Amino acid sequence: MVEQAGALRQRIATMRDTALAQLQSVADREALEAWRVRWVGRKGELSALFVSLSGFDSAQRPQLGRELNTLKSTLHEELQQVESRLRGDSGAGPKVDASLPGRPRWVGGHHIALQVLDEMLAIFERLGFSIATGPEVELESYNFEALNFPPNHPARDLQDTFWIDDRVLLRTQTSPMQVRIMRSQPPPVRIVVPGRVYRNEQIDASHAAEFFQLEGLYVDRNVSMIDLKATVSHFVQRLFGSGRSVRFKPHFFPFTEPSVDVDMTCFACQGRGCRVCGNEGWIEIMGAGMVHPNVFEASGYDPEEVTGFAFGMGIERISMLRHGINDIRLFLENDVRFLSQF
Numbered sequence: 389m390v391e392q393a394g395a396l397r398q399r400i401a402t403m404r405d406t407a408l409a410q411l412q413s414v415a416d417r418e419a420l421e422a423w424r425v426r427w428v429g430r431k432g433e434l435s436a437l438f439v440s441l442s443g444f445d446s447a448q449r450p451q452l453g454r455e456l457n458t459l460k461s462t463l464h465e466e467l468q469q470v471e472s473r474l475r476g477d478s479g480a481g482p483k484v485d486a487s488l489p490g491r492p493r494w495v496g497g498h499h500i501a502l503q504v505l506d507e508m509l510a511i512f513e514r515l516g517f518s519i520a521t522g523p524e525v526e527l528e529s530y531n532f533e534a535l536n537f538p539p540n541h542p543a544r545d546l547q548d549t550f551w552i553d554d555r556v557l558l559r560t561q562t563s564p565m566q567v568r569i570m571r572s573q574p575p576p577v578r579i580v581v582p583g584r585v586y587r588n589e590q591i592d593a594s595h596a597a598e599f600f601q602l603e604g605l606y607v608d609r610n611v612s613m614i615d616l617k618a619t620v621s622h623f624v625q626r627l628f629g630s631g632r633s634v635r636f637k638p639h640f641f642p643f644t645e646p647s648v649d650v651d652m653t654c655f656a657c658q659g660r661g662c663r664v665c666g667n668e669g670w671i672e673i674m675g676a677g678m679v680h681p682n683v684f685e686a687s688g689y690d691p692e693e694v695t696g697f698a699f700g701m702g703i704e705r706i707s708m709l710r711h712g713i714n715d716i717r718l719f720l721e722n723d724v725r726f727l728s729q730f
């Protein structure tokens with residue numbers, strides 16, 4: 389075995405000399421590739437020497453293995469040097485073509501609805517509103533009863549509801565937070581409540597079974613419709629441009645009295661009438677009104693002491709108007725071709 393080990397060492401030395409000498413005479417990439425395959429390729433001479441290691445006993449194998457590894461790294465280092473020399477001499481320039489356009493890195497971003505919501509919240513925060521959020525799984529008593537929807541009232545039918553059981557449901561509006569907030573603190577109150585709501589809707593281009601609302605509530609002494617209109621006008625002008633005006637149309641909501649639908653002048657035609665506004669010149673953007681005395685009473689506030697206004701709007705709807713999006717379903721489909729436009 390000692391003799392055999394000596395023979396292997398001899399072969400290692402010979403191989404080093406022969407391979408390195410040959411490498412010096414390599415003149416082009418083709419010859420370099422041939423050299424690589426012969427000496428350090430998977431079935432090359434170096435591999436054959438490693439295979440022959442198995443014929444040695446465990447006392448000799450580690451030392452011989454180390455010597456073979458030294459040879460291996462010597463050959464690879466020299467190969468690399470010749471490789472880079474050839475690359476530099478070939479006249480073809482560097483392998484990297486710096487004139488190619490870079491590959492854009494994939495960058496995530498906020499969903500368009502959240503981007504618009506952030507803008508909306510910023511406007512109300514500057515007016516002194518603070519932000520509150522509440523549970524999506526809500527008690528029936530908060531979602532309807534305390535908001536002056538009596539049992540079996542037809543207004544409940546407008547909000548087809550996902551029931552968990554007789555008392556618990558997926559909230560159909562962010563308005564239950566009006567009651568939660570008023571029960572938790574004395575007046576005054578100035579809050580906006582963003583959040584997801586659920587309705588058992590027939591889904592189409594303008595209806596989804598889940599969507600986002602932004603609710604607003606302002607309660608203090610002597611709050612009037614004028615405060616409501618000033619607040620809504622300011623909001624619309626900040627979000628849609630200073631030329632917008634708003635109008636109130638009488639409407640019905642159980643939790644406000646009087647109640648209004650709020651329209652703004654069409655941003656596409658400046659009120660002359662066009663396809664965007666259905667030739668009306670006006671676009672409906674939210675519901676609003678003065679807080680109903682029954683809601684104050686259910687919340688522990690004295691309607692003789694305080695008054696207030698509330699409003700609510702669909703965040704997707706505002707986003708659609710703001711960005712010319714024509715189908716609410718796009719908000720939920722997570723199609724990056726749509727989302728990456730914003």
Ligand SMILES: [Zn+2]
Nearest residue numbers: 654657662665
């Ligand atoms: Zn228009």
